[in-house]
Amino acid sequence: MADIVGSMRVFARVVETGSFTAVAKENDVTAAQISRAVTALEEQLQTALLHRTTRHLSLTEAGTRFYERAKAILADLDAATDEARNASVSPAGKVRLHCAPGLAQSTVAAALVAYQRAYPDVSVELKIEQSMPNLVEDGYDVSLISATQLPDSAYVAQSLGSAWSLMVASPGYVRQNGMPLTADDLAPHALLKLETPVSPPDEWHLESAHDTQVVTLAHAPLQVNAPDVIGTLATYTAVDDLVSGKLVRVLPQYRLKPFTVYAVYPSRRYLEAKVRTLLDHLRSTLTPALDNASERIEALSRAVEPAAKRA
Structure with a gap:
């Protein structure tokens, strides 16, 4: 399909200037090219838009109606274009x-x-x-x-x-159940399963300067919000509670995979x-x-x- 928007713009300028030649100069083309663009638009619409004589151009009745609609459409299109361009420049x-x-x-x-x-x-x-x-x-x-x-x-x-994540517990849990000293000491403790995209829910992959350990959470409690457990938290989630003493770090020699x-x-x-x-x-x-x-x-x-x- 021909560029009807471009043809509408040409037609609207011909109506506003009253001259193929004036529009041709604006677009650095020939008057014949402008005339052909309007003719092509009329062929698409299957109606005459302009009465042409050697000395004068005038709108047909259909041309008058089309011009008013085209002018409104082009104004809306220009406004939408400006808005889209501004969206790439001005945050809003x-x-x-x-x-x-x-x-x-x-x-x-x-x-x-x-x-x-x-x-x-x-x-x-x-x-x-x-x-x-x-x-x-x-x-x-x-x-x-x-x-x-x-x-x-x-x-x-x-x-x-x-x-990275680290193991934490509440001070009350540690007082009641003791602090694990090695990864093997975690087995009898209540360990929290937590579904997370950074590690499998049934395993903790622990890393230290000296070794790596995989802790299986086969008997972990299912409730995510249980306070009396040892669980893992990301550094950005745990840091304030560790500093305030609401949580204590378990096995600080280990961290989970970064x-x-x-x-x-x-x-x-x-x-x-x-x-x-x-x-x-x-x-x-x-x-x-x-x-x-x-x-x-x-x-x-x-x-x-x-x-x-x-x-």
């Missing part, structure tokens, strides 16, 4: 963001508050859910997930930083400004926050070691 509108629970509550929520202060014309709708949604079908702009590796997909993934925090989004082409600025903001805030959580936990462990030796 709504961003739909998915995030896994621990990450959302520990670091992402604060980052989003700072982002909206910086970009008040953007609103962020945050969905907190463990499993990653179908971004295109469910209408999400970005998903933030933690994973040891991502499945193959057509999505684009950017690394925002790395983290993983990566990813920002996943449907396409890298023509990113809207609201998505591009959000990704930039997350890189500038989440990456140092993840590093800071790990450093605080390591510093806490170094402070505890001399005290444990003295005891």
Whole structure:
């Protein structure tokens, strides 16, 4: 099909200037080319739009109606084009963001508050859910997930930083049940199964400077929110409670396999400004926050070691 929008633009300018020649000069083409474009439009519409004489152009009745409709359509199209172009330049509108629970509550929520202060014309709708949604079908702009590796997909993934998990328990549980000193000591303890994309729910893969251990959680309690257990938490989730004393670290010589925090989004082409600025903001805030959580936990462990030796 011929370019009817282009032909409409040519026709509208012919009506407004009253001359094929004037429009030809505007477009750096010949008057004959402009005339042929209008003729082609009339053939598509199967109706005459202009009365032509050697000295004068005038609209037919159908041409008058078509011109009024075409003018409105072209104005709407220009407005939509400007709006779309501005979307790639000026951050505005709504961003739909998915995030896994621990990450959302520990670091992402604060980052989003700072982002909206910086970009008040953007609103962020945050969905907190463990499993990653179908971004295109469910209408999400970005998903933030933690994973040891991502499945193959057509999505684009950017690394925002790395983290790891560690074993923790409540002080009350340790007072009542004792503190394990080796990985073998975990067997009689209540160990929490937690479905997570960074490790199998039935196994803990522990790593230390000297060895690796796989702990099987065959008899772990099923309730995720049980307080009287030993469980694993990511560094960014555990750090504040470890510093405050609400949790204690179990077997501090071990950590679980490290993983990566990813920002996943449907396409890298023509990113809207609201998505591009959000990704930039997350890189500038989440990456140092993840590093800071790990450093605080390591510093806490170094402070505890001399005290444990003295005891």
